[in-house]
Amino acid sequence: MIEAQNVHFSYANKVEALKGVSLTIKDGEFLAIMGQNGAGKSTLVKQFNGLLKPTTGKVLVDGVETTKTSVASLARNVGFVFQNPDHQLFSETVEDEIGFALKNFGFEHKVIEERVTWALNLLSLTQYRKTSPFLLSGGERKRVALASVLAWDPKTLILDEPTIGQDHEQKEILRQFILQMQTQNKTVVIVTHDVEFVAECNPRVVLMKDGNIVAEGVGKDILTNPTVLAESSIVLPQIAQIFMKLAPLGFPKNIIDIYEAKDIILKAKENKVQP
Amino acid sequence: MSVFDGLKFRKVYSPIHNLDPRIKFVYVISIFVVAIIFYQIIPLLLLFLLQIPFVLLARVQRQWLRSLRGAAFFALLIFVINVGTTFFTSGYSLTAPIIESAAALTLRFVVLVESFSVFFLTTSPDHLGLALEESRVPYEFAFAFTTAVRFVPVLAEEAQTIMDAQKARGLELEKGGLLKRIRNYVPVLIPLIVSAIRRSLELAEAMESRAWGATKKRTNLYALKLHRGDYALIIITVGILAASVYIRLFVPIPTIAQLI
Amino acid sequence: MAIIETKNLSYTYPGASKPSILDVSIKVEKGEFVLITGPSGCGKTTLCRTFNGLVPHFYQGELKGEISVAGIDTLKHNTYEMAKHVGLVFQNPENQLFALSVEKDVAFGLENIGVPRAEIRKKVDWALNQTGIYDLRERSPHEISGGQQQRVAIASVLAMEPEIIVLDEPTSFLDPLSAEKIFDVIYDLNKNQGITVILVEHRLDLTAKYASHLIVMDEGKVRFEGDPREILSSEETRLIGVGIPKATLLYQMLKKQGLNLSDTTPLSSEELADQLLEALKPND
DSSP states (O other): OEEEEEEEEEOTTSOEEEEEEEEEEOTTOEEEEEEOTTSSHHHHHTTTTTSSOOSEEEEEETTEEGGGSOHHHHHTTEEEEOSOGGGTOOOSSHHHHHHHHHHHTTOOHHHHHHHHHHHHHHTTOGGGTTSOGGGSOHHHHHHHHHHHHHTTOOSEEEEESTTTTOOHHHHHHHHHHHHHHHHTTOEEEEEOOOHHHHHHHOOEEEEEETTEEEEEEEHHHHTTOHHHHHHTTOOOOHHHHHHHHHGGGTOOSOOOOHHHHHHHHHHHHHHTSOO | OHHHHTTSOOOOOOTTTTSOHHHHHHHHHHHHHHHHHOOSHHHHHHHHHHHHHHHHHHTOHHHHHHHHHHHHHHHHHHHHHHHHHHHHHTTSOOOHHHHHHHHHHHHHHHHHHHHHHHHHHTOOHHHHHHHHHHSSSOHHHHHHHHHHHHHHHHHHHHHHHHHHHHHTTTOOTTOSOHHHHHHHTHHHHHHHHHHHHHHHHHHHHHHHHTTTTSOSSOOOSOOOOOOHHHHHHHHHHHHHHHHHHHHHHHOOOOOHHHHO | OOSEEEEEEEEOOTTOSSOSEEEEOOEEOTTOEEEEEOSTTSSHHHHHHHHTTIIIIITOSOEEEEEEETTEEGGGSOHHHHTTTEEEEOSOSGGGOOSSSHHHHHHHHHHHTTOOHHHHHHHHHHHHHHTTOGGGTTSOGGGSOHHHHHHHHHHHHHTTOOSEEEEESTTTTSOHHHHHHHHHHHHHHHHHHOOEEEEEOSOHHHHGGGOSEEEEEETTEEEEEEOHHHHHHOHHHHHHTOOOOHHHHHHHHHHHTTOOOOSSOOOSHHHHHHHHHHHTOOOO
């Protein structure tokens, strides 16, 4: 479980990026942290693996205060996948890249071999085992970065803007992948401003603005609240936009799923009355 | 690092900041030349005191003093070495003239450092880049300079991000002996270099797409025009040079020992 | 005559094992708003770079086939000559801005071609105003947001008054709100200034409604070209992996189930909502 208790954080240049954030993430949860650039999303998630430590307030990961332990030991349980894979890739082969963290954590050679093979398989990268990561395409490099984090099987997975630059197919694969992680009872936290992607996943949503959490709840409710979204510079998902316009007909406003939308509309037509 | 503080630009506008960087540079070079012409302590002291009105006018006293403090270490080193070598080579005598001339040489060093410090403290990178563009320097160099300045903060942020990304994979930069620590920086350096290369490629594409190289006769949105202050500085510079040459050639300069 | 015309255009990057674009033949008329889409690696980025000569002049290698942009054969002219007719805006805002102030960046292209100072000033101010960033002109590129940086990039290309502006996934790094602002600027330039726009995008839900001409690419080839409404209603398009706007998908689902909606395929939530309001009016 990850807990942030009234966390205040200021960068070296005195800018206060977190102004008293309190949040609890239970094991196995799927959470999306959303908000405009500069709202404090990345600053918040970097507290969870100790890259940043609170100026005041506490952050507890599985009961341990982050100020009392190192990034390396927190990283064992909290895997962080950064937005740009090129900020991580440096090894001669994909195999070495994926094994890097495992070596740092002191795993035995045999275990590293097994884990690397497993991760390669999971992300369909086996044919690139001995390839240089720099020769792969953008999407493939993203998978290598992800594989290198999954390799050590952390309990929690934090993905920072995983959908940037991805095409439709790739986003769909990512979505399936997150669902798979959930079935393995992993805690998944994504930092994103991709409303459509969040609408399709429907996780718990935390909305941030100016260093504070301004809204928290089920994706369906948060993503269809126009006042809350306007404040945080997020747009409504397409389906919600449609239902916003259909409100005068009495339709519910908190619809974000396309299949639910279809059913509601067809039902209304059947009954020939307002729903 | 306090010596580098003296070189950082501050966004304060003063008459000195508004001076044409090329004229300021010529002034600084002239101070350099004058400092070399003299080896007696009195003219060098005068030269040092000459910086002060500029510093005060430019309101950069604090940073200037900080750079002085940074230079103090080297100054002391120069003084001691000078006194030491003179002491050992002139038969172990430590007389007032020896100390005075060592002090003069030290002061010469300080004057050189401090005049450059004032230059950089009162000239923005933009202004400097513009001066380079307007001078006879080939445009490629001016461009390389401004681009470098432009991307320094970007690269610094990226280096931090890369370090964070690798720390999040268990890399411990602080641990281990010297050799291990150097090796630990490989996962930070390689992404940084690769990223720099990629960035250069994208920049080159953008430059080409905006007609880079279309003509050798590049024009400029801005122009550096000389104002009254610049002409005043030119006159001051010429005056100092002329006076210095005259004094050096015709006026005997007493040492402090002789004055006392 | 079409403002861009290609015949059997093919190109392989030096050292690559297969061509990035193969047999591409397209025609773009003056003033059109063209949307190019397709899965990653389909060749749309390479195609963009043939329009201003980066391919083949910057990337080397051989460009086969014929291409004419604004009446010029790009194979026979330098990139810097093409720059006066075609502006190219790239994906990463940070790596397109190299000057220390916004207006100096916008002036860069004009300085390169040797335009006299007074004229540069006029054109820079005009471009800054067109993109709504006149107030930012003295700021440093590092201090402004990604969305603002992209507007500077657009302004710096606009200042050279090209007939065509090509934008290669300009909003990849931007949040949806900033992205919308960029599309508004681009659409405005197309409608009010008559500039031919070529936009490469994945986010069709935000952009399909602007386009008069859609090109779908896959594996280096052009698979579909024409009316966006037709193309986006086709099942084949969806199977390629193109992200059909949700409004369009919902429309198709509802129509299939017999709902009496208009025959015009909607491309945006507004269009579908209007159609639904019509279709669901209570019968009197």
